[in-house]
Amino acid sequence: DQQVKQNxxxxxxxxxxxxxxxxxxxxSMFDYFxxxxxxxxxxxxxxxxxxSIKDKNEDGRFTVFLNKSAKHLxxxxxxxxxxxxxxxxxxxxxxxxxxxxxxxGKGTKLSVIP
Amino acid sequence: DGGITQSxxxxxxxxxxxxxxxxxxxxxxxxxxxxxxxPGQGLRLIYYSQIVNDFQKGDIAEGYSVSREKxxxxxxxxxxxxxxxxxxxxxxxxRTGYGYTFGSGTRLTVV
Numbered sequence: 001d002q003q004v005k006q007n008x009x010x011x012x013x014x015x016x017x018x019x020x021x022x023x024x025x026x027x028s029m030f031d032y033f034x035x036x037x038x039x040x041x042x043x044x045x046x047x048x049x050x051x052s053i054k055d056k057n058e059d060g061r062f063t064v065f066l067n068k069s070a071k072h073l074x075x076x077x078x079x080x081x082x083x084x085x086x087x088x089x090x091x092x093x094x095x096x097x098x099x100x101x102x103x104x105g106k107g108t109k110l111s112v113i114p
Numbered sequence: 115d116g117g118i119t120q121s122x123x124x125x126x127x128x129x130x131x132x133x134x135x136x137x138x139x140x141x142x143x144x145x146x147x148x149x150x151x152x153p154g155q156g157l158r159l160i161y162y163s164q165i166v167n168d169f170q171k172g173d174i175a176e177g178y179s180v181s182r183e184k185x186x187x188x189x190x191x192x193x194x195x196x197x198x199x200x201x202x203x204x205x206x207x208x209r210t211g212y213g214y215t216f217g218s219g220t221r222l223t224v225v
Contacts, residue, residue: 043204043216043218049213101145101147102213106155
């Protein structure tokens with residue numbers, strides 16, 4: 001049973017436009033969400049996170065939106081740059097469980113076309 | 115600089131052999147994790163450890179073993195019982211309340 005779902009395996013966007021990556025979750029206990037970026041043959045790096053007490057968190061070109069009622073979050077990248085081309089993983093955790101173990105989606109490969 | 119180091123970056127194994135992947139961190143993180151990445155599969159949890167001398171199986175632990183004798187180290191052994199070991203292996207660590215810091219990964223290939 002996949003608790004974190006990224007239904008789009010890939011996304012292509014023109015440079016300068018907005019990239020929107022989506023993520024859905026099924027576990028209503030999840031209350032902290034993160035996005036990681038991964039280049040080939042490298043480990044993922046942390047990008048941005050959001051707590052369930054917020055519905056938006058912004059960091060430069062990156063904004064994450066959380067819709068708790070829909071169990072949906074999205075990552076917006078504006079403007080998109082060629083260096084943003086990577087695989088993006090959505091992750092979630094139940095902070096009340098004590099372990100802070102993350103559950104990951106399968107990832108979305110973003111290609112930004114110059 | 116603090117970080118998490120995986121070695122080797124590339125590893126070749128003959129069928130029937132056990133191999134051990136190294137993971138060391140100097141971040142003073144309590145928890146450490148091993149994930150496996152396959153194309154289209156995302157990151158799947160193999161084992162994790164929240165404290166020294168204690169570890170738990172993840173979703174795909176069969177054919178793998180770990181140890182946590184020191185806080186800094188969490189080696190993963192891929193045994194001959196693992197039917198399809200060719201994959202990219204990622205180690206991560208975390209401090210309670212924060213996200214993961216990942217290593218740079220080890221690419222294991224069975225030849």
